[in-house]
Amino acid sequence: MKCEEALTKIEAYIDHTLSGRELEEFLEHVKSCRECYDELETYYIISVGMRYLEEENLESYNIPKMLQEDLHTRERQVRRRNIFRKTAVFLGVLFFIVLLVLVLSYLGHQELPRLF
Template sequence: MEETPVTCQEITKMVSRYIDNQLNDKEMESFIQHVRSCPSCYEELETYFIISLATRVLDDSSAANYNIKALLEQNLKENEKRLRHRKIRFWLCLFLILIFLVLDVLLTLHWLGILPFPFAF
């Protein structure tokens, strides 16, 4: 799959269309991809999202209410995915650090002659 690089400027132009669900699949993909990896664009989207939410809540039509729910659900799902990935990365780092720490201690003890290994080093 070809990845089209999108600039922050292009993303800024797409934000309102994203909020209105008017992006096509390809635009949506590059938009989400960019927003996920670009904190400043994400912040921009968040601001627009809150503003659009506030203005749509003032509208009585149930279609608008449905849109808010769908958009919010979509937004929440993306956030959940992001958090999940971040958590996995965190635990993986912690796990690796712990392994290195344990190995370091074991090797030091071995080197000091305190801990003889059953296998040769």
């Protein structure tokens, strides 16, 4: 993802409206690009700060730290989604192989592999 694209996605990141793939690319970019991270932090502080003002929540918050926690949480979500997807593909392939072996052995083209 390039900077121009990342900058257009900041609002969507804050509003939680990025798709899984977009979120992954966005997180990768802001982790490695200081400028976009600073831009994200500015937007985040404004948006979260406004929300707290509206809620008349006057306690002091460390908003930059909240952003870092938010980034970590979403990174974990992306990682979990990827692991889930890989597991699903692996199980699909495994199921297909088992099915193939069963079909072939049923047709008498091949003996079932002896495991013991």
